[in-house]
Amino acid sequence: MSDATTALDAGVLTLTFRRAAQHNALTWDMYAALVDACERADADDEVRALVVRGDGGRAFVAGTDIGQFAAFTSGADGVAYEKRVTEVLDRIRAVQVPTVSAVEGYCVGGGLGIACATDLRIATPGSRFGVPIARTLGNCLSARTLDLLVESLGRALTADLLLTARFLETDEARRVPGFLHAVVDDLDAGLAELTPRLTGGAPLTIWATKELLRGRADGPDRDDSAVVERVYGSADFRAAVAAFGDRRPPTWTGN
Incomplete structure (x- = not known):
C-alpha cells in the first residue's frame, strides 16, 4: 500500500498518511502526495472539503x-528543505475549499505545520502538539513556518513550545482560542458531524472568506473589489435571495 492514499466520499476528499509504524513521519513522496491532494481539491468540482489524517491511531x-x-x-x-516545506504549507493554505486536520496522537514538527495550515482542526483526547527540535534535531523553522504557528497559537505559546521543547496536550490546546474546532473521542464520528456543514455551504462564500483571510497580511487597505464583485454578481447569490423570499432552501452551484 502507498504511504499516502486518497478517497472521495460525499464531497469530502480524505488524504490519509499510512506509515503507522513510523508514526507517519513524512517522506518527500508523502509531501508530494499532500500537494497532489490540494491540486485535486481545487481541480475537481466534486470536492467540497479536504481532510488530512494519519493512520494507526498513534500519530x-x-x-x-x-x-x-x-x-x-x-x-x-x-x-532548500525549509523552502520546500514552506511551499507545501502555502499550497495547503491556498486550497479553495475548507480544509481539516483530523489529529489522533502525535502532531509534531511538520505535522503541526500542516495542522496549522488547514482551516480547522479536530483532535482526540491524548493528542500532543509540538516542535521539540531544541532537544531532538537542533534545527530551526523558517520564518514563514514560524509565522504560521504564531497565527494559530499566538506568539507567547509558540515561543513556549519551541524554547522549552515541550508538548501541548489536548486539554491545554482546547483552551487556545480558535485552535481546535472540537475534541472528539472518535475521529470518524467527529468528521461525520463536521464535514456536512462544510460541504453544504455556499461555495463562493467559502471561497471569498478564505481568499480574504489569506490576504489579511496585505493590510486593511487591500483591494477586495474583485472578490466581492464575483460573489455579489453570481447566479448563486441571486438565486439565494429569491429562495429566501420564497422561504425555501437555496441550491448552490458555485456559479
Missing part, C-alpha cells in the same frame, strides 16, 4: 522522516 504526523536529512551536507540543504 497524525510525527514530523519529517529523519532519514530524509541524511544526505544534507551544508546549511544550503537546510535552506
Whole structure:
C-alpha cells in the first residue's frame, strides 16, 4: 500500500498518511502526495472539503522522516528543505475549499505545520502538539513556518513550545482560542458531524472568506473589489435571495 492514499466520499476528499509504524513521519513522496491532494481539491468540482489524517491511531504526523536529512551536507540543504516545506504549507493554505486536520496522537514538527495550515482542526483526547527540535534535531523553522504557528497559537505559546521543547496536550490546546474546532473521542464520528456543514455551504462564500483571510497580511487597505464583485454578481447569490423570499432552501452551484 502507498504511504499516502486518497478517497472521495460525499464531497469530502480524505488524504490519509499510512506509515503507522513510523508514526507517519513524512517522506518527500508523502509531501508530494499532500500537494497532489490540494491540486485535486481545487481541480475537481466534486470536492467540497479536504481532510488530512494519519493512520494507526498513534500519530497524525510525527514530523519529517529523519532519514530524509541524511544526505544534507551544508546549511544550503537546510535552506532548500525549509523552502520546500514552506511551499507545501502555502499550497495547503491556498486550497479553495475548507480544509481539516483530523489529529489522533502525535502532531509534531511538520505535522503541526500542516495542522496549522488547514482551516480547522479536530483532535482526540491524548493528542500532543509540538516542535521539540531544541532537544531532538537542533534545527530551526523558517520564518514563514514560524509565522504560521504564531497565527494559530499566538506568539507567547509558540515561543513556549519551541524554547522549552515541550508538548501541548489536548486539554491545554482546547483552551487556545480558535485552535481546535472540537475534541472528539472518535475521529470518524467527529468528521461525520463536521464535514456536512462544510460541504453544504455556499461555495463562493467559502471561497471569498478564505481568499480574504489569506490576504489579511496585505493590510486593511487591500483591494477586495474583485472578490466581492464575483460573489455579489453570481447566479448563486441571486438565486439565494429569491429562495429566501420564497422561504425555501437555496441550491448552490458555485456559479
